[in-house]
Amino acid sequence: MMPAGGTPQTLSIDEEIVHLCGKARPRLLFIPTASLDDAEYCEGMERHFGRGLGCRVTTLLLYRDRPAAGLIRKKIRDADIIYVGGGNTLRMMNLWRQSGLDKLLNQARLQGTVLCGSSAGAICWFRQGNSDSRKFTDKDNNTLIKVGGLDYVDALICPHYDVERHRQPALKTMMKHTRGIAIALENCTAIEIVDMHYRILAATRNRNAWKVYWHKGRYIREKLAKNNDFQPIASLLTKD
Secondary structure, three states: OOOOOOOOOOHHHHHHHHHHHOOOOOEEEEEOHHHOOOHHHHHHHHHHHHHHOOOEEEEOOOOOOOOOHHHHHHHHHHOOEEEEOOOOHHHHHHHHHHHOHHHHHHHHHHOOOEEEEOOHHHHOOEEEEEEOHHHHOOOOOOOOEEEEOOOOEEEEEEOOOOOOOOHHHHHHHHHOOOOOOEEEEOOOEEEEEEOOEEEEEEOOOOOOEEEEEEEOOEEEEEEOOOOOOOEEHHHHOOOO
16 A cells, blocks of 8 residues: 555545645654554555655554553644554454553544544444454454444444455345444545545545445445535435
8 A cells, every 4th residue: 555666546545634634744643553563564654644745654553662651642642643554453453442542542533633544444433344353363264253443433344345355245244233334445445524424535436435234134235426525424324
């Protein structure tokens, strides 16, 4: 996603993240817990969001460094944008809850900090996510599981809907036993939520996002419109 010497696939989405903040040189805090604080990932974020998009990038390394509680609070409080990286969602959420980061992120949300991320970093903001966390301890295990997020949005979210062939059938089965709806994002798409309204963004023309759910014994898959107009999120979360 952050290639050296190349243009990230999600450039237009990343530009919108910076625009949302409304500051010329926003302070972006990158949290790479899900990738075990991968150093190359951190360097890519600095290269892209720092040198490329004009942010002042810092990182919060919870897995490698285990920083003091006061330093964690300061980094969260000072950030204009918090970007969460991809990786093992289950391990990330467990560590966040152990360290109290989940509570600090809620405080950041309430003070208007822009919260964003990819893959695990998208799942974390929702009630639940369709996650491949099992493969990080067993590379041959493609079982997808439900992982609980921070529950800022009352839906299940599924990333990588188009590029991992087991995602679509697994989500269909998972939603049989899950209340409400799921939002399925193909790569290079995003859902942007502002003041209880949402819109779908796509950095690549032919990528889409879907609303999926079971209703009266039928599995429903609705393609979500991509346009500049925000819609009430209540309409998205309701079964038609």
